[in-house]
Amino acid sequence: MTKKYQVVGIGNAMVDVLTHMDEDFLLAEGIEKGIMQLIDRQRAVDLYGKVGPAIEMSGGSAANTIAGIAHLGGACAYVGKVRDDQLGAIFAHDLRAQGADYETRFAPADAEQETGRCIVIVTPDGERSMNTYLGVTEHLHPSDIDESQMAQAEWIFLEGYRFDGPDSHAAFAKAIAACKQAGGKVSITLSDPFCIDRHRAAFARMLREDVDLLFCNRAEMTSMYQTDDLDAALDLAAEEVDIIACTDSEKGAYIVAGGQRWHAPAVPTRIVDATGAGDLFAGAFLWGLTHGYDPQTSGRMGCVAASEVISHLGARVEKDLKELFVASALI
């Protein structure tokens, strides 16, 4: 029986606040370049008061991935928590307008917590330094997981970042069980090396027991398997996980599946804003895989999508990805 969804993503529902600042600002504010750092509400207010004019766009790592799949016409849904506020409405609108199912799971009214936001500071080199106030999205609870929805997914896609919350491990476990029981498969992104440091044991167990498809980049792969040797890490991962898609910045991506390894070359572009590269890689890869394309071709689709999203501001696709796939002779 055909399932309703090719992919259901679970992650941090966020609105990105994108602003251009120089390297000196990062230094003065003690912001680590190129990574995601968690900040509390007061820091979010203080930092926002210091950055320049900004634009607001829906973000969230897994949400960007799901938006990419929806853009390609894939049947997909998203689970993540917002509050009933203006930023929550923006997040929900953009995902639904792209064609993804999203049943808003509102947090209970609470004066302290709002819809999550990420202050993305883009430096002149196009690198992005993310400052994330999680807000209500931190409180994803097992009760927010609809088992029948997970059973309707060919794949679920889990965002590593979402592990940064008290009830989320249990929520993920519930989603995995419901998906697997119905014959579905599990994919995960490790999100970033610091996220791995925070949740290494939980990730290791999931990779051993639950995960069928692993998304990561070079730094995450070597951090996860605690070796500097990417090849060795890929071999270790391949013992646990069926398919591995490991991105490597301007070198492209390595795909491992069925005892084979392929290299998918990066598609050169001028980097305007690196936000969303990994997210859109995963989106295009999952779209390919669920539409009859092999892992190698899906990896090349991922590289095309990543190249598109870093060529402009924001982590959602602008150009027609299918046209780009055609231009690259992938479909």
Place this chain on the structure above:
Amino acid sequence: MTKKYQVVGIGNAMVDVLTHMDEDFLLAEGIEKGIMQLIDRQRAVDLYGKVGPAIEMSGGSAANTIAGIAHLGGACAYVGKVRDDQLGAIFAHDLRAQGADYETRFAPADAEQETGRCIVIVTPDGERSMNTYLGVTEHLHPSDIDESQMAQAEWIFLEGYRFDGPDSHAAFAKAIAACKQAGGKVSITLSDPFCIDRHRAAFARMLREDVDLLFCNRAEMTSMYQTDDLDAALDLAAEEVDIIACTDSEKGAYIVAGGQRWHAPAVPTRIVDATGAGDLFAGAFLWGLTHGYDPQTSGRMGCVAASEVISHLGARVEKDLKELFVASALI
């Protein structure tokens, strides 16, 4: 004595919701292309539910002008009403982060009204069709005008659109009186031909009695003086107003002052989004005029700024305008 502000703007405080849709969508929704139409809250909700993914950016016609002056380093302030909500915070942040003074005038808590927003539908030709839900910004009241602030302005800049509110005529009259009494001057933009149709008599009186500098485009100028002949309209306007800056799309702008008329050529560019062209023309013109440049040079600055803002999405400047002025040998 030097005044604190070169320009204080008064207008509709709005956040723009920018989305790309095709011409068919405009037809299906009965949206008139290229103009601003007022919509109520319910229509704003309905229309937002129908448009594609969007990005949010601070907007508001006079606010765009003031942001442009602030970007150039001019001393300026803005008056316009938001609500104490997330969109209001975004609007206030972006203006202050650009360097303009903005004392938030919050509307009283009211379940029905929120911070104003404009759903800007950008068609493939770069033209923008604006659907404005005014929200609380409609209720600008004389009590929101600080006479001492108006007395500290070399120029005040009035947004024609802001006439669409019950107490705003009185608010404008109060601002004009306070500014003039302290030796300041009054500029106005007529905003659009439909705005003129709504407020022709009030505009005519202000042009006769109060206005020292008139901003408009060809359609507004000919509508205001009810003639198809732009030259005739400019002559009529010149009898009433000291300086006239009339834009004419790809032809550039006509500047009339001291019995002379100049043509400022448009600066060719690829139009991505026409939003803000007139606003930034006015901002650069006012900056030039208040920094010792003659009306002709100020008009050329206006054309450079308009060209910059239509070359990308959104109505706030991205590139360094002073560098562009240098490149055009204007400063």
